[in-house]
Amino acid sequence: MTGSLSAQNLSVRYETPQGAVNALRHVDIEASPGEVIGIVGESGCGKSTLVTALANLLPANARVEGSIVYNGTDLVGLDAHRQRMLRGDEIALVGQDPMTAFNPVLTIGDQLVDFQHRRRDLSRGQKKERIAAMLARVGIADAARRMASYPHELSGGMRQRVAIAAALLTDPGLLIADEPTTALDVTMEAQIIHLLRELRREFNGIIIVVSHHLGVIAELCDRVYVMYAGEVVEEGGVDAIFHDARHPYTQALLACDPARFHDRLERLPTIPGTLPSLLAPPAGCVYASRCDRAFAPCLTVLPPKVTVSTRHAARCHAVAA
């Protein structure tokens, strides 16, 4: 089943002995079936927190406010049982380290059968046929032999392919890939990106891709959310973000090397300065302390969301002025 996703005014705090970490603040995200959404931003800006919240997999010390409506159901405040049902059937998350997705003492085949436990209409033999077909689909040759393997017997790239196959076996309406290529070497990374690009053509649900790579985002995605210090600072179609960025942070990211962002291996450039503390976020704009266009209101007033064009918006006083 496929459905639309809409998160409104979503905030996540982590309770820690040092105080509350405001990892996500008033984030709005929307996605429709068939869309590939990119989430980009520096390390620690809340990308994993956002997608983990969408997948209902936040740790126990997380506190969520706002709404996440998927296919007409608000996931925030849903009881644990319903959350599990939805998570298993509809929303699949492929993480950065595919090793953690698998049980080390069970064969790949047994685990991929287990992933399909909700398909009571299928016999074990039919489930194995689906697995063989899906493994072939994600580029794993000799599926029968691989099914008899244990997770540690596969290479990192192969494990990531199996993790993607496992996610697809549940027929999710929402597939989230959180930095699916960071643990891989350059060749493997290129292959996984190629696989995701192929899947995007066949998969009619929503795909959300989190990446540090501007090039991955540019190649794979239809629309992009740029995050900074727990907030979405700019959102827009891939062309708007890469060729008509308005937020000074997005501009700084791209200006570091505009010629090279089409290179899919380009990492996020670094901008001078540091992220504000998430224990005590600034009252005004989160980017003000690093922004060369900051003026008085940026320090005290939360920037408005300024619409640039259809589906292109930036949260910035300078853009509003």
Ligand SMILES: Nc1ncnc2c1ncn2[C@@H]1O[C@H](COP(=O)(O)OP(=O)(O)OP(=O)(O)O)[C@@H](O)[C@H]1O
């Ligand atoms: N379980 C947790 N408890 C307390 N703080 C956390 C927890 N998980 C994440 N954080 C903090 O929340 C902030 C956002 O982290 P998050 O992992 O979402 O960022 P990210 O953008 O995914 O970073 P990266 O690019 O390094 O993966 C960081 O300051 C991080 O230290």
Ligand SMILES: [Mg+2]
């Ligand atoms: Mg992360």
